[in-house]
Amino acid sequence: MSEMKKVLIITYLPYATPRITGLAKYLPDFDWDPLIMTPHCFRRTDLELRLIETPYRDAFSLLRRILGLKPGEDDLRRQVKARFGVNSKKSLLDYILTAGGAILNYPDAERGWKSFAISEGSKIIENEGINAIISSSSPVTSHLIAKELKTRYKIPWVADLRDLWSQNHNYYYGPLRRLIDRRLELKTLAKADAIVTVSQPWAEKLSTLHKGKTVYAITSGFDPAEINIPPASLTPKFTITHTGSIYPGKQNFSKFFTALRDLISDGTIDRNNFEVRLYGPEQAWLTLEIREYRLGDIVRQYGMMSRKTAIAKQRESHLLLHLSWEGCEQAGYSYKLFEYLAARRPIISIGLGNDMTEELLNETKAGVHFSTLDDIKCELTKLYQEYSLSGEISYGGNESIICRYDHRVTAMKFVETLNRVA
DSSP states (O other), X not given: OOOOEEXXXXXXXXXXXXXXXXXXXXXXXXXXXXXXXXXXXXXXXXXXXXXXXXXXXXXXXXXXXXXXXOOSSSOHHHHHHHHTTOOSSSOHHHHHHHHHHHHHSSSOTTGGGHHHHHHHHHHHHHHHTOOEEEEEESSTHHHHHHXXXXXXXXXXXXXXXXXXXXXXXXXXXXXXXXXXXXXXXXHHHTTOSEEEESSHHHHHHHHHHSTTOOEEEOOOOBOGGGOOOSOOOOOSSEEEEEESOOOTTTSOXXXXXXXXXXXXXXXXXXXXXXXXXXXXXXXXXXXXXXXXXXXXXXXXXXXXXXXXXXXXXXXXOSEEEEEOOTTOTTOOOOHHHHHHHHHTOOEEEESSOOHHHHHHHHHHTSEEEEOSHHHHHHHHHHHHHHHHHHSSOOOOOOHHHHGGGBHHHHHHHHHHHHHHHO
């Protein structure tokens, strides 16, 4: 039996997707023992992983106290807008927050973690015999910490970008700040032994920027222990569920809501036997939009919930809703898509662009993607009629393809990269 090697994973767990905890869960299957370093503000008792929690200084603690905002991982921008009663997607307050953030959030809002993590990371390396480092962003502060530890101890380092840095499709700031971020990105990742990201198109973008660097595409996935087998019982009503955050200006409900309104109006859908559930941070602008389409009794925002609850809600739904990133063909995979694959329920994806989402759904046969109103109405009509006849809708996912996207496969690919650099 091979001797277990140790890898230090540097990540900010409040922001990290299950990609990171899933990776750590299955790395030991391939003779790598993970230690996760994260700020002490993270609290979960259901993870059977070795967490090393460091001190952390919230860069916006004073602002939170002044405005009476909640501490922790809740979205600061959304809280500030709610505090001042701003309900629109874009406003003067959004502009002020973006301009202020460009200055204050450099390189990101978690910069207060860096010094503590470098100090604690040094102790871990000296005491644990670490063989390699993985840093995962966002936040990009994770990479700054890893760069410093790499420089001090000459340990192989793999930088994992779950989101792109200066090339991010959801980049908030202006061109000057982007230029500054680009320079910092080049300087920081120049020290990395390998760069990893979540899709091939993103890997190609990173390779163009970081010339001469080895960049690997390792997609995210789902935990094979969470597959919906045996299938959970479905809700009595025809239920469509969306879980996760919704980004104003980037994801658009208008065609979906128009399709629902029209199908209810012409009697195709019985509004008394139909519901749409949205689980995630509540959005004031979305509440107004639901009212404008006269769907308040059909579409409801249920707010934040635990991940365990979200998975249960996915499993009992007839249909899972995914909103594609508007106008960006290479926006990347939404992590919820992989959770939806584990739920083994049909997926309907709506929006312009994002060929990657459409390609994944076509490959796995787990769902369909639509961009036009007529196509959305046609599909919802077909699915509701199937439900009316049988009480459910059929699921045609290709299990042999879907199983390629589980966390154990992701861990195996990471190990191949670790073994190359270590």
